[in-house]
Amino acid sequence: MTAPVAVAPLVVNALGALENPNAASADHAALQQDAGQLAVDARALADARASGLTAVNITLGYVMGDEPPYAYTLEEIRAWDAILARHPRDLLPVRTAADIRRAHAERRIGVIYGFQNAVAVGEDLGRVREFAELGVRVVQLTYNQANHIGDGSMAPENRGLTPFGRELVHALNEQRLMVDLSHSGERTCLEAASWSLAPVSVNHTGCRAVADLPRNKTDEELRLVADRGGFVGIYFMPFLTLSGHARATDVVEHLVHAVDVCGEDHVGIGTDGPVTAIDDLDAYREQLAAQVAARAAAGVGAAGERADTLPFVEDLRGVDQFRTLARLLESRGWSDTRISKILGGNFLAYAERVWGG
Template sequence: MTDLPMIINALGQLDNPNAPRSAEAAAQLNPSSEQLTVDARTLADAHASGLTAVNITLGYTMGDLPPYEHTLHEIAVWDGIVRDNAADLLKVRTAADIRRAREEHRIGVIYGFQNAVAVGEDTGRIATFADLGVRVVQLTYNQANHIGDGSMAPQNRGLTDFGRSVVEALDEHHLMVDLSHSGERTCLEAARTARRPVSINHTGCRALADLPRNKTDEELRLVASRGGFVGIYFMPFLNVSGHATAADVVEHIVHAVDVCGEDHVGIGTDGTVTSIDDLDAYRAHLAEHVALRRQAGVGAAGERDDTLPFVLDLRGVDQFRELIRLLERRGYTSERIEKIMGGNFLDYADRVWAPEVSR
């Protein structure tokens, strides 16, 4: 897409949510990769949107499945998806692979976790994950685990001693330490513990919407000051009403740039490119899904059955073009927009995934 800059989604999904098995999976708390639908529409929409690369979530996040075994299985499933769609998809191990994906008109697929529970008590597993191509590891989901506290853990206890060992092992193997969903102390302590820059791949700014899933200016500033990356999501948490709009996305990007500087902010939508076609049917099942998350203790403040887990006026194949138009209208230069849409994540990937420590 020559009319668009490089677009890298620091956290997103490759899926057709309208396909029957994907719609069914959406109602579950821990859908497996086999239930995703990477079909012709998924790929066509991703190409049409101008997407260059996306960090997808695989492995254990929550639920009753055995974390380590399930994670290894999901990596194998995604290897199969990429292999079966080699003309369209490219597994990303290095920043050079992202550049290659753009040159070859393919979509770079970055393997990432949204919970590090699969490490178990053995940091040696991180070497296994790295060898298998995992490149992003989020320390916690919303709840606490044995590594640190998530954003909804009331004690806000920070990293555990084992959590520090996990961060050190991630550093050693050149994996991104993602602090999305983490509690405030966990985020600050991990950023200070890490030798390499860390990231918050999908978040909002708490100064604009005081909800736990959003990050304080102190967290944002610290991550950026150490060479890290902050991705703004297209999620309901951008507005305390739960009804976030494209204008909210822009305001959170602007605030993050003001706090972090223009070299450290990007996007991590936490959504698909392919739109849900039947929103009425989706809304009918949403209340049950939100209730299940709440009962399982994994929901976040701001999730309600009357809110959508995406921004209604910033979705579908034109979502990135629309965001660019809004940022231009805000007075952002093309150079700054290119950084936000993908350049900053690529530079961050160069700093973390490269053999040498850059700080």
């Protein structure tokens, strides 16, 4: 009797990227029409497939800078629509949980449109419906700084949601969009999680009890999000350790703590990076100091970002990153069932609760 073919686990990156960071400058120029500085090329697509990735929440639209937020966001949505249209065999737009299951069945990469700053809404709540109709499915309320919706993690006042922010949360609920509280300040997170009529998420974060930095969430925040049926994604970022030099074992420690606080049904991964690894780390390190300085000058950097810290986990990158993490979790005694939940099952269940399908 022939043994059944093993089904690959469903892997959902709750916040990541779909790009080749090694694309030559000439290739970047040719790809400007695609999506800003992103290089969604053959290698990026091949690496995503090889990694076992099922779906990824990408960041599009305005996050920071001098661009007009609303117009720039519409431009990026159109650009990503064009990318998806050019790669129908590889990519699948995700609007419901069923689309994630379809991507898995068809061995395509599901692309979830998400914001990392909601300022493109402006003062017009009607734009929430517009963005939903254009395919946006995740809306992060703030970036690191404060905006007219609430305070980010680096805003010293920690003032919480504004009156407009409360209206916006309910407008997002009405359109069945995910309310993402990554990057938010503590009061903004707690108030939004309590105010929302639907479960909320923190798609990429760490645990402050493990590494006391503003970008990480307190146990109170984590517990409230989980208790209300939400989702918490642990990132592969330097904020996982006070040294800024995070390793794969640090990711595991944050996952263990998050599961202890939230339960195994509410935790997953949101790496905050692409699958394709940077090939020349020495050259990248030379550029990093200028990038960190520019973010600090613009007021959008976070405590823990330094010239000597990498915005990824060096030994947990590339096409084997999800398999490596699974092996590390298995070595901690975690069952295949729990690991499958962490890799993607919990995000899928959360998507069903918010989006339907």
